[in-house]
Amino acid sequence: MDDVVFTFFGGPRSYTGEDVLEISCHGNPFIVRKVLDDLLARGCRMAEAGEFTRRAFLNGRLDLTAAEAVMDVIRARSDRALEAARLQLRGALGRRIDRLVGDLLQCCATVEAYIDFPEEDLPVEDRMRRRADLAALLAEIGGLRATRRHGDLLREGLRVVLLGAPNAGKSSLLNRLAGYDRAIVSEEPGTTRDFLEEPVLLGPHRIRVFDTAGLREAGGAVERAGVERSLERAEEADLVVLVVDATAPCPTLPQLVRDRLATHAAVLAVNKCDLPERHFEWPFTATLARVEVSAQTGAGLDELRRVLIERADRITGTGSDEEHVAVNARHAVALAEAEECLRRADRLLAEEHPLELVGSEMRLAVGALGAIVGRIDHEAILDRLFASFCIGK
Amino acid sequence: MSPFSKSSPYDVIVCGAGHAGIEAALAAARMGARTLLLTGNMDTIGQMSCNPAIGGVAKGHIVREIDALGGEMAINSDVTGIQFRLLNASKGPAVQSPRAQCDKKAYQFRLKHTLELQANLSVFQATVSGLILDAGRVVGCRTALDVDFYGHTVVVTTGTFLRGLMHIGSNKTEGGRMGDFSARTLSGSLIEAGIQLERLKTGTPPRLLGRSIEFSRLQEQRGDAQPTFFAFHDTRDDAELFHVEHPGQERLGWRPGDRQVSCWITYTSEESERIVRENLHRSAMYSGEIVGVGPRYCPSIEDKFVRFADKERHMLFLEPEGRHTGEYYVNGLSTSLPFDVQIRLIQSIPGLERAEVLRPAYAVEYDFAPPTQLRPSLESKVVPNLFFAGQINGTSGYEEAAGQGLVAGVNAVQRVRGGEPLVLGRHEAYIGVMIDDLVTKGTQEPYRMFTSRAEHRLLLNHGSADVRLLPHADRLGLLSSTRLARTRIKRDSIEQWVDRLNREAAVGGTWGDALRRNYPVVLPSAFEAESSQVREEVKYRVLYQGYLERELRLVERLREVDRIRVPESIDYLTIPGLKRESALKLAATKPTTLGQASRISGVNPSDISLLMVSIARRVES
Secondary structure: OOOOEEEEEOOOOOOOOOOEEEEEOOOOHHHHHHHHHHHHHOOOOOOOOOHHHHHHHHOOOOOHHHHHHHHHHHHHHHHHHHHHHHHHOOOHHHHHHHHHHHHHHHHHHHHHHHHHOOOOOOOOOOHHHHHHHHHHHHHHHHHHHHHHHHHHHHHHOEEEEEEEOOOOOHHHHHHHHHOOOOOOOOOOOOOOOOOEEEEEEEOOEEEEEEEOOOOOOOOOHHHHHHHHHHHHHHHHOOEEEEEEEOOOOOOOOOHHHHHHHOOOOEEEEEEOOOOOOOOOOOOOOOOOEEEEOOOOOOOOHHHHHHHHHHHHHHHHOOOOOOOOOOOOHHHHHHHHHHHHHHHHHHHHHHOOOOHHHHHHHHHHHHHHHHHHHOOOOOHHHHHHHHHHOOOOO | OOOOOOOOOEEEEEEOOOHHHHHHHHHHHHOOOOEEEEEOOHHHOOOOOOOOEEEOOOHHHHHHHHHHOOOOHHHHHHHHEEEEEEEOOOOOOOOOEEEEEEOHHHHHHHHHHHHHHOOOEEEEEOOEEEEEEEOOEEEEEEEOOOOEEEEEEEEEOOOOOEOOEEEEOOEEEEOOOOOOOOEOHHHHHHHHOOOOOEEEEEEEOOEEEHHHOOHHHOEEEOOOOOOOOOOOOOOOOHHHOOOOOOOOOOOOOOOOOOOOOOEEEEEOOHHHHHHHHHOHHHOOOOOOOOOOEOOOOOOOHHHHHHHOOOOOOOEEEEEEOOOOOOEEEEEOOOOOOOHHHHHHHHHOOOOOOOOOEEEOOEEEEEEEOOHHHEOOOOEEOOOOOEEEOOHHHOEOOHHHHHHHHHHHHHHHHHHHHOOOOOOOOOOOOHHHHHHHHHHHHOOOOOEOOOHHHOOOHHHHOHHHHHHHOHHHHHHHOOOOHHHHHHHHHHHHHHHHHHHHHHHOEEOOEEHHHHHHOOOOOOOOHHHHOOOHHHHHHHHHHHHOHHHHHHHHHHHHHHHHHHHOEOOOOOOHHHOOOOOHHHHHHHHHHOOOEHHHHHHOOOOOHHHHHHHHHHHHHHHHO
């Protein structure tokens, strides 16, 4: 991932008075994110705002000199953090988060209305509608969570891997996409033994196209190692283009490739469609995007570019109908927490558990989103409640 | 020695004998403090100025907490109740709550008699005209009779009486309640002492004559066949019919749950809406006569038709005011329309076409003292030894008032004795949530308790109030030794059964697993032999185990900051780095703990960090 420096501060003489491990990594935001994601996956959690100072305080470690220095840092850091958070939440992301919080509060208010005002003439309680509300909230949270990678993808470039049997024409296709002869093309199958990487501009996207060694079972040790590496590339790829030869029968594909073909992150390019003999028959019924091309004549290349752009849009969330947003690690953690609460709320509704438990989960979800937009006072739920229901005795 | 003597002051003087004042006076006297309760009118002690009911969701929880802390409201409601219903039975055990219609007269007569019989307590009819201050502290109060009363502490529970102004259409009458007076000079005295006052508004619907109502055309709402009571001890036992802890002469009341009466439901008509709309300009609220802010949860009928225009009709409850009266309270028809419009409006309602009005609806505006001027003990930050409780703190409701009154009474005694005040946590009691909200955030409308205000409401189920609050009742001596012992036994049985059901094997795991998975199991017969209170609480704790543990973890995380005290002398404006805006908010509220500081709206975590550093620095130097 990165070469990092670990610095261990043993308690009680550390800043907080507890054992502290500092990890210094390279400043690249992509690396920082990777490190952070890895730590979170291993069970670490983000510090709450002010948590380090609080721990230092509770452990009696905030002495006079430290205090002087710390005050300036807290102010400066919180100003910066505030500014950064404000910038992040400006524009499309801010609007979507606001709408999400609003919808969640509204759903909460509806549940609370039935709890706090049983004597009122409210519409009949409708658990199916609450579940529909929750489904909509979950879909939006899922959508927002999925944008977590968008920022990195845009910065780093989408990885598109050309995969296929030897001599299917992967290298010719790379040259076509790159616009010049990047790869050595030869009649001899298996010319590309390792992989080649080439940056290519594709509409609004900067992508990295990888040409890989052809997949075949036979061959020498060197070639088998090449196949291995091709599959590794494919596994990491954001998008796989399976290149097949229209004049040859369908090749046997490793399971990994077949799995990938079942997702949206794959395109089938049937090459050599200019040649008269056709032996290729697609054996799968999947709704895989299929483009007929000829790397030789350039036929179908525009269509392939169009399909690739459409897929890239989908993956990076830069589709024309929706504004581009990307959540950061902190947002993603909060969204995941809210998602979990709402899933539990939905299950409680489905299984006919008391409404008070549903309400309890929903309020935890509100609390989780507070980590993004700042503490949400429970008064906000009451505001919605009184605005939506005629309560009054 | 004369009770009026300056040289032998009372421990506690309570001004006002409403729901707050009564609990304050009883709590103080029962703790053994020399207490004086002043009321403007002996005949309206414990008056239910609005609806003839106690309890309901969240409010009923408060009443049970009052009982757990030795207060009077629960038992008084039980023995003067004429209809009992458990609300929210289907929404889950934590938000279920008892509610009772009470006989208004019996309710107040019994309270009056209880006060008369209470040792250490004197009751006297006098209008308080002002505070007596000495070197900035309160030392007593002055009455309209020009008699001065001296006390170490004073609890102000004046309700809506401070510059009360009633509105019916364009008609304005001074008074805190129809038929009663308005305390005019006390406001001035409070302002002079440095206490800030603002205006609020509330309202009450008309009362109708029973024999003029066609009940056959209304929908009947009966009480529960198995009534749920507020008091934790069984008041139906003949030997305990009247308050077992405070024996004395026989007091008014009956076997709780006996001879229940019904409420009746009807709806407004299209004609009602037309009448209201055509006369909006004559409503005190819509013509701009009223400046005070009214509660959103208790809108006038004008508001309902205007703000929720798509709603065809509005539900109304006719509630009987007692056994020995034909007066009915029209719940849901609060209004400040003029009297002639009120009559036409009522007669447009099915079943009420020939109804006779006994008392008109009216709106009332009054002074309240924004409660952010109080400490969590309900003592004024401005005037030492002065406590506030009830509607003067901007709340609404008998139960909210009584809960505060009890806390203020206890804390006045603790002030005199130099003891630790009673401050209930948000995870311990609805009363704790209410007081924390009031002193931390203040209120913009009459504050009413809702379960949604309590973030840890799963911990605050009504059935656990006695066990939950036992440590406080014990420490402060609020319960008799008999009751303390009984509650301890109850607590121990609950804990033992929870432990046993979670340990002992049954079908497909432990008893607890079986209950949580809703398997049909026959629980041990020894368990079924326990009281229903014990069984219900055990089942609640077993069924909700995971949820309750999660709540407790959340509470624990917050508790450490709640334990850190903020020095009173701290000058927020001089804390380096603290934004002026935050400093002003903190200075206005003067939080007592870091936890409270963090709950002030607009105060963010970095402000709290700065505050922490600043506290650490003071400790250091």
